[in-house]
Amino acid sequence: MSKKTIVFTGGGSAGHVTPNIAIINELNKNDWEIKYIGSKKGIEKELIKKLEIPYFGISSGKLRRYIDIENVIDLFRVIKGCVDARRVLKKLNPNLLFSKGGFVSVPVIIAASSLKIPIFIHESDMTPGLANKISQRFATKIFTSFEEARNHFPKSKTTVIGSPIRKELLNGSKEQGIEFLNFNSFKPIITIMGGSLGAKKINETVRNSLNELTKNYQIVHLCGKGNIDGSLLGRQSYAQFEYVHEELADIIAASSMIITRGGSNAIFEFLALNKPMLIIPLTKNQSRGDQILNAKSFEEKGFAMMLEEENLTDNSLLNALETLTRNREMFITTMKKSNQSKALDVLITEINKIK
Structure with a gap:
């Protein structure tokens, strides 16, 4: 029987x-040929190349909700992206x-x-981009992470499933995480992540508070590309990284709590792992406010x-953090009742139904 082909898109x-x-990672490679269409220079290219999957870069323009001369230029980029994508498909x-x-998904x-x-x-x-x-x-077919999102899509083709969780995150080793970080097993570990680009205000506040923070916690600071502070290298109870890949599952397994942005995929992953979170969402000045809605819902x-x-x-x-620490067990008990980690299995089943 010949293999079926699936093309993924999404980026920015x-x-x-x-x-x-x-x-x-969960698709059976004996059944499926897997390809990816993304932008020519986006973060998706870098991440997908690591998986050694054929990648096709197309022209893509930014979609804005406000009037800007760039909209005209980007309209032509989107049209060119449609032509590029159609040729590849x-x-x-x-x-x-x-x-x-x-943005790149629209022309595809x-x-x-x-x-x-x-x-x-x-x-x-909770609300569509x-x-x-x-x-x-x-x-x-349309799948959503939040029940509230269903109201924004045609009911007949929309299913609420939660967010697909990377299975490898569920298999982290606390011991290996502590060893990798060169931390001890006595003081609780807090992992702080501001997204792939980092978060200036969070980074500054964490570093300003380090003396107090490290009295009670060991800090893992995923501070984003170009945001390493050289003056803090070698600081006890503090480990900083631009970004981690293979070690992330072990670091999360070793963490008692997480400080994170309000991106849906990340917070659903921490929910599946029963990790109490302090969510600091992007402001409305920095985004369309979706992270604030996600955080409020959680x-x-x-x-x-x-x-x-x-x-x-x-x-x-x-x-x-003091309040989160005090109520940590209560948060964990509530999270365990959520049963929100089945999305990946649902999607694999739906994809495999395709002829």
Whole structure:
């Protein structure tokens, strides 16, 4: 029996790529040929190349909700992206296109629709981004992380499943994490991550508070590309990295708590791992406000605490961590009842139904 072909798309940030990677890692390679279409220079290219999957770069423009002269230029980039994507898809002739959103996905989805290729999309946030708002009309099936997101899509083709979790994250070793970090097993470990690009305000506040933080905790600081502070290298109870790949599962396994942005994929992963979170979402000045909605939803369900960046100070950070530590077991008990880690299995089953 000949293999079926699946093409993945999605990019612009790690959040639009890691769920695709989770699915790719679980697909049976004897049944599926796997390809990826992304932008020519986006983070998705770097992440997918590590998997040694054929990657096709296309032209992509940014989608903006406001008036800007760049919109005109980017419209032509999107049109060129449609032409690029259609040429690639005609050659690959896939059985299915799976999209995780981001600007680059729109021309790929439009091209796939014109070629009558079935299209699955997954929306991570409570409200859809502009890419998925445009893409929904072309989709065969739509999957969402949040129940609340269902209201923004056609009910007949939308299913709420949660967010696909990378299976390798579930198999981390606490002992190997502690050894890798050169930490001890006595003081609790907090992992701080501000996304693939880091987070300036979070980074500054953490470093300003280090003297107090390291009295009670050991700190793993994933500070983003170009954000290592040389003056803090070798500091006791503090380990900083731009980004970690293979060691992440072990680091999370060793962590008692997480400080994170409000990106849906990340917070669903920590939920599946029962790691109490302090969520510091991107502000409305930095985003469309989706992370704030995600964080509020998790706080209301008892999975996390939220601290808005506008209220982030050395004191508010320390106070929030003290409260999180005090109520840690309560958060873990609530998280264990959530049963929100089945999304990956659902998606694999749905993908395998494709003829």
